[in-house]
Amino acid sequence: MKSAVIVFPGSNCDRDAHDAIEKVTGQKPAMVWHQESELPEGTQFVMVPGGFSYGDYLRCGAMASRSAIMPAIVAHAATGAPVLGVCNGFQILTESGLLPGALMRNAGLKFVCEKAPLTVENANTQFTSRYEAGAQLLVPIAHHDGNYFADTETLDRIEGEGQVVFRYGRNPNGSARDIAGIINEQGNVMGMMPHPERAVDDGHGGTDGLALFESLLGSA
Amino acid sequence: MTQYAEGITAEIVKEHGINDAEYAVILDRLGRAPNLVELGIFSVMWSEHCSYKSSRAHLGKLPTKGEKVIQGPGENAGVIDIGDGPNGKKMACIFKMESHNHPSFIEPYQGAATGVGGILRDVFTMGARPVALMNALRFGAPEHKKTRQLVSGVVAGIGGYGNCVGVPTVGGETNFHAGYNGNILVNAMAVGLAEADNIFYARGAEPGQPIVYVGSKTGRDGIHGATMASAEFDDQSEEKRPTVQVGDPFVEKKLIEACLELMATDAIAAIQDMGAAGLTSSSVEMADKGGIGIALDMDKVPQRETGMTTYEMMLSESQERMLVIMKPGREDVAYEIFKKWELDVAVIGETTDTGRMVLTHKGEVVCDIPVAPLADDAPKYERPYFAPEVRAQLNAKDVAQPSHMGEVLLKIMSSPDMASKAWIWKQYDRHVMADTTASSEDPSDAAIVRVHGTNKALAITTDCTPRYCFANPFEGGKQAVAEAWRNLTATGADPIAITDCLNFGNPEREEIMGQFVGCIDGMAEACAKLDFPVVSGNVSLYNETNGVAIPPTPAIGGVGLIPDMAKRAHFGGMREGDILLVVGETEGALGASVYLKVIEGREDGGAPLVDLDAEKAHGDFVRGQIRAGRLSACHDLSDGGLACAAADMALASDMGIKLAHEGNVPMHGYLFGEDQGRYLLAAAKEDAIAILQDAKADDVPVHVVGLAGGTAVTVNGAHPLELDRLRAAWEGWMPALMDQLVEAAE
Numbered sequence: 019m020k021s022a023v024i025v026f027p028g029s030n031c032d033r034d035a036h037d038a039i040e041k042v043t044g045q046k047p048a049m050v051w052h053q054e055s056e057l058p059e060g061t062q063f064v065m066v067p068g069g070f071s072y073g074d075y076l077r078c079g080a081m082a083s084r085s086a087i088m089p090a091i092v093a094h095a096a097t098g099a100p101v102l103g104v105c106n107g108f109q110i111l112t113e114s115g116l117l118p119g120a121l122m123r124n125a126g127l128k129f130v131c132e133k134a135p136l137t138v139e140n141a142n143t144q145f146t147s148r149y150e151a152g153a154q155l156l157v158p159i160a161h162h163d164g165n166y167f168a169d170t171e172t173l174d175r176i177e178g179e180g181q182v183v184f185r186y187g188r189n190p191n192g193s194a195r196d197i198a199g200i201i202n203e204q205g206n207v208m209g210m211m212p213h214p215e216r217a218v219d220d221g222h223g224g225t226d227g228l229a230l231f232e233s234l235l236g237s238a
Numbered sequence: 239m240t241q242y243a244e245g246i247t248a249e250i251v252k253e254h255g256i257n258d259a260e261y262a263v264i265l266d267r268l269g270r271a272p273n274l275v276e277l278g279i280f281s282v283m284w285s286e287h288c289s290y291k292s293s294r295a296h297l298g299k300l301p302t303k304g305e306k307v308i309q310g311p312g313e314n315a316g317v318i319d320i321g322d323g324p325n326g327k328k329m330a331c332i333f334k335m336e337s338h339n340h341p342s343f344i345e346p347y348q349g350a351a352t353g354v355g356g357i358l359r360d361v362f363t364m365g366a367r368p369v370a371l372m373n374a375l376r377f378g379a380p381e382h383k384k385t386r387q388l389v390s391g392v393v394a395g396i397g398g399y400g401n402c403v404g405v406p407t408v409g410g411e412t413n414f415h416a417g418y419n420g421n422i423l424v425n426a427m428a429v430g431l432a433e434a435d436n437i438f439y440a441r442g443a444e445p446g447q448p449i450v451y452v453g454s455k456t457g458r459d460g461i462h463g464a465t466m467a468s469a470e471f472d473d474q475s476e477e478k479r480p481t482v483q484v485g486d487p488f489v490e491k492k493l494i495e496a497c498l499e500l501m502a503t504d505a506i507a508a509i510q511d512m513g514a515a516g517l518t519s520s521s522v523e524m525a526d527k528g529g530i531g532i533a534l535d536m537d538k539v540p541q542r543e544t545g546m547t548t549y550e551m552m553l554s555e556s557q558e559r560m561l562v563i564m565k566p567g568r569e570d571v572a573y574e575i576f577k578k579w580e581l582d583v584a585v586i587g588e589t590t591d592t593g594r595m596v597l598t599h600k601g602e603v604v605c606d607i608p609v610a611p612l613a614d615d616a617p618k619y620e621r622p623y624f625a626p627e628v629r630a631q632l633n634a635k636d637v638a639q640p641s642h643m644g645e646v647l648l649k650i651m652s653s654p655d656m657a658s659k660a661w662i663w664k665q666y667d668r669h670v671m672a673d674t675t676a677s678s679e680d681p682s683d684a685a686i687v688r689v690h691g692t693n694k695a696l697a698i699t700t701d702c703t704p705r706y707c708f709a710n711p712f713e714g715g716k717q718a719v720a721e722a723w724r725n726l727t728a729t730g731a732d733p734i735a736i737t738d739c740l741n742f743g744n745p746e747r748e749e750i751m752g753q754f755v756g757c758i759d760g761m762a763e764a765c766a767k768l769d770f771p772v773v774s775g776n777v778s779l780y781n782e783t784n785g786v787a788i789p790p791t792p793a794i795g796g797v798g799l800i801p802d803m804a805k806r807a808h809f810g811g812m813r814e815g816d817i818l819l820v821v822g823e824t825e826g827a828l829g830a831s832v833y834l835k836v837i838e839g840r841e842d843g844g845a846p847l848v849d850l851d852a853e854k855a856h857g858d859f860v861r862g863q864i865r866a867g868r869l870s871a872c873h874d875l876s877d878g879g880l881a882c883a884a885a886d887m888a889l890a891s892d893m894g895i896k897l898a899h900e901g902n903v904p905m906h907g908y909l910f911g912e913d914q915g916r917y918l919l920a921a922a923k924e925d926a927i928a929i930l931q932d933a934k935a936d937d938v939p940v941h942v943v944g945l946a947g948g949t950a951v952t953v954n955g956a957h958p959l960e961l962d963r964l965r966a967a968w969e970g971w972m973p974a975l976m977d978q979l980v981e982a983a984e
Contacts, residue, residue, distance in 0.1 A: 027495075027579060028488050030404020034672040068670075070402045073488025129397050129665045132679070160401065160667040216669045221688060221803060223669055 019235050021047035021063040024091070024107075026082050031068035031105065031215060038215035039065065042231040052085045057094055063234060064094055068105030068160075068213060078121065078163045079109030088114055100144055100234055101207045105161055108199070108209030117202055117209045118176060119168030124161070125192025131160040133223070134212055135187030136198055140180045143201055145208045148229035155226040157212035159190060159198075164211040166193035166200075176200055184210055243271040250274075254281035260617055267611040275549045275597065275605045280612065282462070282515035282553060283522060286779055289616035292745035293777040296755055299762045304771040306734050313439055314360040314511065315428075316773025318735050320799050324691030328434035331696060332366040335374070335427035335739040335795040337778035341482040342424040343471070346391025350424050351399040351485040352557055357428040358403065359511035362494050363560065365438040365501045366430025369671060370687045371400045373410040373426050374700040374739065374793040375662075378419030380654050380975050385414070388422055389662075390976065395485075396426070397665040402487035403494065407666035408677040409685035411700055414654040417708075420471060420783030425739040427795040429698055431689060438501060443508040443528035443563040445591035449521070450572050452583045453493050453559035456517070457542035459483045460555025470744050471783040489558040489581065496579040497560060503575075505568035512559040518552045520561040525595065526613040528563075534587035536599035548599045563589060623751030629709045632843030634826035634907025637834070643909055644959030646837055647881050647951060648967055650910070653836040656878055657971035675803070676729070681810030681890030683728040683874050686800065695806075697731035697798040703877070704789035706845035709830040711753045715760025715792055716848045717914060721876055722796030723768045727857040728874045728917060730806035730864040731798030733768065738775040738794055743787025745779045753790040754779075761792060767850035770796070807864040809873035809883075809918075810890035816870055816946040817926035818895060820880060821856045822916030823939050826907020832878045833910035846912050853915040859938045860917045863929055871920035880943065881909035883918045885951055889965055891920075894948030896955070909953065920946055 021043065023035045032049065039047045047065070048058045057064065071082035082088070088110075095101045095116055103111035111117045124130055133156045141151040149155075168176070173194055176182055184199035191211075199210025214227030242248070251261055254277055264272055264280050272280065282288060290297065302310035308330055309317035315334035323329035338353025358368050373396055378385045400407045405428070460483035500506060508528060510520040517539070525532045536548045542556070564572060569585055576583035590596075595612070597605040640646045650656055663678035673690055676682035684699040701721040707714030719736065726733040738761070743750040765771055781788045800806050828834055829843025863869055871891060873883045884895045899905050921929055926942070933940035950958040 027492050028402070030402075030491065030670055034670070037672065069404060070488060070491070073402070073486070075488070128394070129401055129667070131401075131667050131669065132664055158669045160669060162401075213669070216672055219672070221675050222672050223674075 019043060019062045020060050021065065022050045022057055022061045023047045023065045023067055024050050024052065024087055026052045026069065026071035026085065028071050028073055029067050029069035031213065034215045035065050035067040038218045038231055039235065041218055043235045050087060052087050055086050055090060057090050062099055064091055064101045066103040066107030066110050068107060071106055071110065079106060079113040082110045083113035092116065095207050098204060098206050102145065103209040104213055104215065105211055108211055109163065111207060111209045116207045117200060118172050119166055121163050122165040122167050123163050124165050129162040130190045132190065133157065134159045134190055136184045136212060137187060139185050140183045143183060143205055145230055145234055146183060148233040154187065156224055157214060157226050158216045158223050159212045161211055164191040164193065166197045168194060179203060183208060184212065240271050243273045246271065246274060246277065251277065254278065255285060256281055260284060263615060267615060268607060275552060276607050278549050278553050279518050279605065282518055283612040284616050287514050288519055290777055291617045292619050292621050292779060293754065294618050295620050296758045299758055300772045301762060301765045302771050302773065304735065304769060307771055307773055308434060310771065310773050311775060314363045316735060316737055317364065317437060318773060318797065319434060320689065323433065323689065329689065330432050330434040330437060331429060331797060332361050332364050332432055333427065333429040333737055333795065333797055334360050334774040335425055335737040335793065336360065336776040337739050337741060338424045338426065339421060339741065339778050339781055342392055343422050345482040346388050347395040348482055348484050350392040350395030352483045353424050353426045354396055354399040355485045355487065355490050355557055356513050357426045358405065358490065359513065361428040361430040362497055363438065363509055363511045364432065365436055366432040367498060368405045368428050368430040368494065369673065370429040370685065370698055371405050371407040371426065372685065372698055372700050372795060373407065374702065375410065375412045376418045376423035376791060377414050378422065379416040380414050382419050386976060392424055393662050393665050399485055399487045401667040403491045404670050406668050406670050406674050408668055408674055408687060409698065412659050412662060413704065415704065415789060417789040420786060421781040421788050423741050423788065423791055425793045427700060427737065429696060429797065438506060438509050440508055440510045440523050441527035443524050443530055443589050445530050445589050447507050447563050447566055447589045448569050448585045449532065449534065449587040449589065450562045450564050450569060450583060451539060451586045452562060452572065452576050453581055454486065454489050454556055455540040455542035455582055456551050456554050457556045458546065458550055458554060461550060461553045470780045483555045483557050485557050492579040492581055493558055493560065496575050496581055499575050500572055503571050505565055505571040506562055507565050508563040510561050512561060514555065516553065516555050516559065522595065522609060522612050524563055525609045531590035531592035531594045531609060532587060533590050533596045536597055538584050538586040540582040540584050548597055548604045621745050621751045623748045623755055625752045625756060626711060626749055629842065629844045632829035634828045634904045634911060637828050637838065637906065639904060639906055640837065643905065643953050643957035644951065647885055647959050648964060650832055650836050650878050650882060651885050651964060652967035652971045653832065655832060656882060658969045659972060660969065661972040661976055676808060680808065681886065682808045683725040684731065686729060688803065693803050695800040695803055697726045697729045697800055699725040699796045700793060701725060701796065702791055702793040704791045705830045705841065707753065707757055707790040707792065709843065710845040711756025711790055712760040713845045713847055714790065715757035716764040716850065717845065718792050718794045719761050719764035719768065719770060720848045720850065720853050720914060722794040723770050724857060724874045726796050726798035727861050728807065728872050729800065730861060731800045733770050733796060733798040735771050735773045736794050736796045738772055738792060740775065740777045741781055741788060741791040741793065742779050743782040750787055757790055757792045764848065764850055768854055805865045805867065807869050807872035809871045809887045812871040812887055812891035812893050812920040812946045814893060814947050816920040817923055817942055818944040818946065819919045819921065819926060819929060819940050820916055820943045821860055821919065821938060821940050822852065822913065824880065824903060824908055824911060824913050824916065826903040826911035827913045828907055828911055831910060831912045833906065846914050848914045855938055856915050856917065859933065859936055863919065868925040868929055869919050869921050873918045875916035875918055877912065879910045879912050880918065885964060887918065887920065888951055888961055889968065893946050894950045894961060895944055895946055896948065897944040897951065897953045899954055
């Protein structure tokens with residue numbers, strides 16, 4: 019599967035995303051600069067990595083959602099192709115309207131970095147098919163603004179539609195209903211605060227994130 | 239000759255921290271009186287912070303050479319050889335530690351944040367990609383009214399900067415002591431990796447080359463920061479807040495990427511970051527090291543504010559700026575790269591063959607001085623000193639025996655210096671870059687960061703025991719170096735070199751200068767014996783308020799290499815039935831110990847003595863056993879002695895330990911004594927037997943001290959402390975402090 023990793027000037031998980039994708043697929047993803055207006059020809063999977071896209075001095079991801087590359091990502095998502103946003107990438111996807119809800123400042127008002135226990139709530143997505151439903155994972159988180167918020171109606175809807183993909187075992191940031199990751203209605207755009215690309219290797223962070231990339235890329 | 243130029247008075251000269259003798263030298267070198275710009279430039283270049291005028295006479299005693307040393311002190315950071323990288327090319331590790339004490343006390347968030355930013359620039363200026371950050375923090379007494387606010391601000395500042403630039407903050411140490419009530423210490427260390435044949439230096443510029451300014455615009459922030467850092471505090475110090483700089487980690491992140499991109503092009507002659515004393519020190523250092531002159535057009539300097547004077551521009555410490563001397567005709571390369579990263583870039587002058595620094599502003603020459611005296615004629619003082627009285631050793635038999643060791647252990651493990659610092663390190667991104675094998679959260683005596691794309695890793699630690707340095711500066715200096723060496727060894731690494739951050743009080747006081755000299759002498763001896771040279775460092779003096787100095791704190795940042803990731807150790811792998819062994823002799827050193835402070839409320843007694851021959855022999859033995867794959871856990875013995883090391887191991891392994899005590903050393907000295915050169919090992923029975931046999935053959939003292947099993951730490955089957963209770967107390971202290979459950983006191 020041909021992949022692309024979007025690079026904003028303040029992205030800092032772009033190399034980690036690159037390496038995780040390469041490890042699973044054996045192919046290097048294209049690194050796409052934020053000022054491009056098109057994705058490379060033939061791109062299938064797009065990953066929006068973590069970091070501080072434009073410093074995040076405004077609402078996290080707000081400026082990135084208005085960057086030159088975003089219309090191409092929105093159009094790509096509309097074709098049903100897989101798009102994954104991790105951490106700052108998740109914030110960018112909610113800011114750009116590809117995913118419902120918003121990510122607010124952590125309830126504890128502090129940056130939180132720890133290995134977060136997660137439950138796979140929906141193993142029936144193209145991002146999670148290699149997990150067992152209900153599987154317990156340990157995946158690193160590192161964010162200041164991961165407190166997922168949406169109105170009750172939206173929360174009820176996404177719960178009902180199986181759009182809550184990951185839930186925290188121990189809520190680290192005040193997220194509504196312990197939500198750690200969600201997917202859109204069409205099932206091709208996923209956002210999550212935990213970093214699966216930091217959990218693909220025994221020497222660093224464990225391997226609980228590996229199945230996510232394998233679900234998506236392994237068979238391609 | 240007129241004594242003062244127009245508008246300059248004796249008072250103004252004094253405000254610039256220049257004394258009469260120093261002013262006389264300036265008059266002599268210029269052959270005339272300096273104007274305000276020139277005075278300002280001499281003032282910052284000759285400040286303690288930039289010139290090391292009180293410390294240089296002694297720093298030369300530190301060993302700085304070694305087989306693996308590529309670049310010792312004198313450049314932006316030290317450089318060591320770490321062998322082949324992923325592509326077979328020689329790799330170098332570049333690192334340095336630096337203080338940001340004064341600004342962090344005045345404005346904790348920005349002070350700490352810009353400390354991180356500054357030390358990162360020192361490392362990537364040399365062509366390295368930063369891969370790890372560490373910090374050594376000392377705060378006042380936990381109950382002091384300012385402590386919580388300072389802890390909270392400093393930690394948020396370190397995290398706010400490091401997390402955003404995307405360099406993992408992997409470890410460090412935090413102490414609390416009333417001696418830091420008026421002067422906290424914030425020492426930040428950065429570690430980077432580069433190809434050994436692509437390292438950039440401040441030297442190398444030649445006449446006729448363009449001087450290119452890149453990064454943020456220059457504002458009025460931080461003017462005279464270096465001078466502030468060269469004076470002691472008084473009650474009005476908080477009025478100095480405007481001299482603290484403000485950091486922008488997003489610009490730093492772009493600057494890292496842009497500089498590394500530029501460094502890949504072969505267009506750079508010399509490069510220097512603008513740190514303390516900003517544009518002044520960066521341009522003077524490159525000119526001085528290249529033996530050339532510089533001409534700058536101040537109108538071309540990118541400015542954040544209108545109406546800035548040359549004086550303000552030259553002394554500004556605005557952050558995230560670099561000065562690059564390019565090869566002629568290659569300016570376009572820099573323009574293209576820096577425009578891509580949306581950073582300011584401007585040619586602001588050129589190098590000359592005059593040996594002079596000439597600044598023009600609005601068509602007028604506003605400064606014209608020789609470069610050499612700024613660097614070479616900087617004052618160098620042989621400050622008078624007397625060696626502080628070395629405190630007598632304390633016999634454990636003269637310290638009252640407690641009745642229940644488990645309760646004592648609980649109290650010590652939940653005391654300020656020993657309790658879990660998770661409240662701090664959870665605010666640091668420790669995993670970005672995906673190479674952190676061990677950080678603060680892991681049971682490891684040093685942080686472990688893989689060399690990307692290889693089977694090797696760097697081991698990194700920061701260490702210092704100010705209690706010992708205060709009791710006996712010489713032994714304390716030795717111990718700080720030895721403990722860093724020991725911590726690296728306990729992970730299985732080969733210790734290679736250190737950086738130091740020497741934090742002391744006012745060197746014009748003889749007893750403070752005596753502490754400084756004592757610590758340096760001790761460090762020098764340990765560095766020489768352990769083949770552990772100093773490759774970079776920083777001196778921070780005048781850490782005192784209203785005449786009260788901090789405890790002497792020579793913080794050491796040690797770096798080692800794990801050649802094979804499969805052969806390393808940590809202290810979380812103890813298994814049921816493992817035999818526990820202590821390498822080294824235990825005599826029960828309770829002087830200046832954590833036990834004495836926490837249990838007896840006393841801080842007296844002599845520092846433990848470090849036998850460097852034994853230290854080396856024991857460490858080499860332990861490393862050999864790690865590489866032979868015999869250990870399930872390994873931990874150095876330091877603060878709190880055997881019992882606290884055992885408690886750490888038990889908590890990390892979730893497994894009890896049954897300690898046995900016999901012999902003549904009183905039980906509290908045996909359990910909590912801080913004798914040096916020791917390690918606690920856990921190994922399966924057959925491995926333990928092999929270890930004991932090897933020890934006999936190598937003549938290394940190794941003693942069986944206990945057995946792994948159960949759910950508590952016990953001694954001779956008694957004194958039980960259940961792990962659940964221990965864990966709750968150990969984890970609970972810091973959140974309780976920060977959630978304001980401790981009453982604020984004066």
